[in-house]
Amino acid sequence: GENVEQHPSTLSVQEGDSAVIKCTYSDSASNYFPWYKQELGKRPQLIIDIRSNVGEKKDQRIAVTLNKTAKHFSLHITETQPEDSAVYFCAAQMDSSYKLIFGSGTRLLVRP
Amino acid sequence: EAQVTQNPRYLITVTGKKLTVTCSQNMNHEYMSWYRQDPGLGLRQIYYSMNVEVTDKGDVPEGYKVSRKEKRNFPLILESPSPNQTSLYFCASSVVALHSYNSPLHFGNGTRLTVT
Numbered sequence: 213g214e215n216v217e218q219h220p221s222t223l224s225v226q227e228g229d230s231a232v233i234k235c236t237y238s239d240s241a242s243n244y245f246p247w248y249k250q251e252l253g254k255r256p257q258l259i260i261d262i263r264s265n266v267g268e269k270k271d272q273r274i275a276v277t278l279n280k281t282a283k284h285f286s287l288h289i290t291e292t293q294p295e296d297s298a299v300y301f302c303a304a305q306m307d308s309s310y311k312l313i314f315g316s317g318t319r320l321l322v323r324p
Numbered sequence: 325e326a327q328v329t330q331n332p333r334y335l336i337t338v339t340g341k342k343l344t345v346t347c348s349q350n351m352n353h354e355y356m357s358w359y360r361q362d363p364g365l366g367l368r369q370i371y372y373s374m375n376v377e378v379t380d381k382g383d384v385p386e387g388y389k390v391s392r393k394e395k396r397n398f399p400l401i402l403e404s405p406s407p408n409q410t411s412l413y414f415c416a417s418s419v420v421a422l423h424s425y426n427s428p429l430h431f432g433n434g435t436r437l438t439v440t
Binding site: 254257258305310311312313314316 | 432
């Protein structure tokens, strides 16, 4: 079955710097890759996603890139702010499956 | 307000005492799912339901039961809880099973369960 690996498990950056979180997936049939943000004590919420027919997608300070050949995708946050501090989860889904497989999460700390 | 409501938020129980965590959504979503969140393991799917009376196992179904008698409700049942089921549980729903930006997973607020 599908497996999603996420790195790093923790990431500490200075406010204003960029942060990059990487995920790899095992099943080449996966074609939908969302990213969820979970603030402390709160529920995960979708922040951005990408489908396999697109290589990059941007939304203000966040972007996601996808390399289908290498089977990995990344979340990029530019000009980080303290409110970006949270746990971020990547996930992958195949159209033939009704399972959304999550990575293990990255705890991002943005130091003021 | 569109939301997924879980109850209770916190639950402490003893080994073997049956419990139910309720989940209700008011968005007329077809797809509902239960996840458990453990440190270093991310979100792992327990059970999911594609519609009324249609349920299936996720990746970690052992020790859990679910039912989907009505579209809005998807309770999680632990018939005989054990300490290894101590975890943070999330219910989630989406318009349809195939997720997209138009059909993202909406999560409940979570239920922190401790089994002693």
